[in-house]
Amino acid sequence: MPLFINRDQIFAHQVHLLEHKLRSKEERILELETENALLHLRLAECLGKLRRDHKDVAEAQKRCQHQKNITKSTQTALAKLLSEVQVLKHDLRDVFAVYVGFATELEGQSKQLLERVVSATSDVQGDSEDVRALQAKVEALERSLQEEKERCRTERLRRKLLHNALVELRGNIRVHCRVRPVLPFDAGFGQSGSVSGSTLSEEVVHAVNDVKDTQEDVFEEVKPLLTSLLDGYNVCIMAYGQTGSGKTHTMIGSQNEDPMGPGGAPLQGVIPKAATELFRLISEKPADSHTVEVSVVEVYNNEVFDLLSKDGEGSGAKRDVITTSTGTSEVTSLTYEPVRSSAEVMQVISAVLRLRARSPTLVHRDSSRSHLIVTLTVTSRSPNVLALARRLQSARQELHRPAQKEWWSPRCRRAASGRRGAEEQPASPASSPLHSPCHSPCPSPRPSISQAPVRTKLQLVDLAGSECVGMSGVTGAALWETSCINRSLSALSDVLGALAEQRPHVPYRNSKLTHLLQDSIGGDAKLLVMLCISPTQRFVAESLQSLGFGTRARQVQREPARRKNAALKIK
Numbered sequence: 072m073p074l075f076i077n078r079d080q081i082f083a084h085q086v087h088l089l090e091h092k093l094r095s096k097e098e099r100i101l102e103l104e105t106e107n108a109l110l111h112l113r114l115a116e117c118l119g120k121l122r123r124d125h126k127d128v129a130e131a132q133k134r135c136q137h138q139k140n141i142t143k144s145t146q147t148a149l150a151k152l153l154s155e156v157q158v159l160k161h162d163l164r165d166v167f168a169v170y171v172g173f174a175t176e177l178e179g180q181s182k183q184l185l186e187r188v189v190s191a192t193s194d195v196q197g198d199s200e201d202v203r204a205l206q207a208k209v210e211a212l213e214r215s216l217q218e219e220k221e222r223c224r225t226e227r228l229r230r231k232l233l234h235n236a237l238v239e240l241r242g243n244i245r246v247h248c249r250v251r252p253v254l255p256f257d258a259g260f261g262q263s264g265s266v267s268g269s270t271l272s273e274e275v276v277h278a279v280n281d282v283k284d285t286q287e288d289v290f291e292e293v294k295p296l297l298t299s300l301l302d303g304y305n306v307c308i309m310a311y312g313q314t315g316s317g318k319t320h321t322m323i324g325s326q327n328e329d330p331m332g333p334g335g336a337p338l339q340g341v342i343p344k345a346a347t348e349l350f351r352l353i354s355e356k357p358a359d360s361h362t363v364e365v366s367v368v369e370v371y372n373n374e375v376f377d378l379l380s381k382d383g384e385g386s387g388a389k390r391d392v393i394t395t396s397t398g399t400s401e402v403t404s405l406t407y408e409p410v411r412s413s414a415e416v417m418q419v420i421s422a423v424l425r426l427r428a429r430s431p432t433l434v435h436r437d438s439s440r441s442h443l444i445v446t447l448t449v450t451s452r453s454p455n456v457l458a459l460a461r462r463l464q465s466a467r468q469e470l471h472r473p474a475q476k477e478w479w480s481p482r483c484r485r486a487a488s489g490r491r492g493a494e495e496q497p498a499s500p501a502s503s504p505l506h507s508p509c510h511s512p513c514p515s516p517r518p519s520i521s522q523a524p525v526r527t528k529l530q531l532v533d534l535a536g537s538e539c540v541g542m543s544g545v546t547g548a549a550l551w552e553t554s555c556i557n558r559s560l561s562a563l564s565d566v567l568g569a570l571a572e573q574r575p576h577v578p579y580r581n582s583k584l585t586h587l588l589q590d591s592i593g594g595d596a597k598l599l600v601m602l603c604i605s606p607t608q609r610f611v612a613e614s615l616q617s618l619g620f621g622t623r624a625r626q627v628q629r630e631p632a633r634r635k636n637a638a639l640k641i642k
């Protein structure tokens with residue numbers, strides 16, 4: 072069969088083949104492109120990973136470097152430590168060697184000491200008898216020393232009592248000196264200067280016996296005078312000294328706490344303690360035999376004020392001092408307040424103390440600018456024992472003289488009949504019939520067991536402080552006050568001078584103060600001057616001046632103090 076193949080068919084066939092080839096080629100291309108894309112993706116992935124790995128490697132390298140550095144510094148420190156450990160080991164070996172040597176030495180010494188102790192113990196045991204004997208001797212010596220001390224103390228006390236008695240017998244004025252302690256306000260003066268290397272606030276004045284004068288000690292010196300007061304003597308206790316030296320503290324008590332209060336007893340000064348002692352002594356006497364009155368006077372700017380007067384309008388009433396016909400000094404129209412206990416005395420005094428003139432000075436913040444005189448007047452109506460004895464003796468003599476018996480008037484007999492009659496007599500001496508002259512013809516002395524009531528005075532004086540105007544820094548009215556104080560104190564000193572030199576004229580009237588105290592200073596009173604002294608360098612001149620005043624007072628020789636009832640006449 073003829074093969075007849077159409078050309079178109081061949082062509083179509085070829086086209087078909089080509090198309091098929093093309094299609095497979097395209098598929099292959101697509102396949103390859105896909106593969107290429109996948110490879111790209113993987114490449115990108117690998118690149119990313121590579122980058123990350125690079126970073127990790129850099130960090131690892133950094134860490135590695137850091138680690139290397141640490142290792143290096145650790146090695147350096149370790150090497151240093153090792154060398155130090157070596158040194159320490161060396162030192163430790165040395166110390167240990169020393170310790171061993173020391174321990175060995177100590178052990179040797181301990182052994183030696185132990186041996187010595189053992190031998191000493193055996194020695195002591197051997198000497199125990201001697202030791203006991205020595206101990207007994209020491210005890211005996213201590214005992215006798217104690218006895219000597221006691222004897223010495225008693226002797227000192229006796230000497231003091233004898234001295235006081237001698238002073239009184241000679242009629243001298245007793246003078247005591249009290250050095251107050253350094254107080255906080257003294258320091259305030261010390262900074263401004265110095266004298267020969269010592270500060271002004273330095274303590275330079277010391278009591279010879281260096282004893283602390285407590286309020287109790289001071290009162291012990293005063294106490295016997297109160298017995299004298301009831302025995303019929305006038306008594307005056309006067310505090311003298313520079314401003315701020317402790318006069319008010321001595322006479323009244325401390326101003327910081329209430330010295331009059333129940334808790335203030337140790338701080339109380341002479342006045343409250345004297346009032347207590349006086350009423351204690353009176354309580355031992357027959358009931359109602361003594362009465363006490365108090366008066367309080369202030370001498371301010373050379374004027375006398377009655378601080379108990381009701382008409383003083385809060386500052387006391389002005390009064391005069393006169394000399395009576397008997398030559399004694401007296402304050403006119405003075406108020407006397409009857410008191411029955413020490414509490415009443417202190418009540419009266421406390422009430423008027425606030426009236427006292429005070430003002431601050433550079434030296435003392437609460438300075439008293441006046442002289443204060445508290446007087447306790449004791450009126451005693453006790454029958455006089457001496458008179459009774461004389462009366463009995465006289466009566467006995469009369470009995471032995473019967474012829475004269477009828478000469479006795481009935482009144483004389485009544486007077487002799489006993490104590491009762493005496494107690495029934497009125498208090499006033501002027502109105503007492505037993506003391507009015509007996510007009511009956513009695514040739515023999517008329518003995519009387521009664522006596523006029525005896526009045527004795529206890530004057531307690533807190534003087535204003537002597538002071539240097541420059542130092543106290545006062546001006547104006549206060550300057551006038553200071554000048555009045557100084558003038559009255561120098562008048563007091565002049566009076567003592569005149570008395571000491573026994574001059575015919577004693578200038579009592581140069582000042583109201585001396586006129587008022589005339590009986591106590593120059594009269595027959597027992598007078599105790601309490602000198603108050605500041606202890607510091609700053610006030611040395613004032614302290615010497617006060618001591619000079621005390622010396623002057625001690626040189627005064629008066630008539631010995633007289634009892635008020637010694638003048639009683641046995642008629």
Ligand SMILES: Nc1ncnc2c1ncn2[C@@H]1O[C@H](COP(=O)(O)OP(=O)(O)OP(=O)(O)O)[C@@H](O)[C@H]1O
Pocket residue numbers: 250251252254312313314315316317318319320321325326327435437438439440534535536537603
């Ligand atoms: N012995 C003492 N112990 C303790 N304190 C004292 C003593 N003496 C004085 N004082 C104190 O010193 C201060 C001054 O004393 P005080 O008022 O008694 O002086 P003064 O001499 O009365 O002075 P002035 O004359 O200025 O009134 C007070 O605060 C007082 O308490």
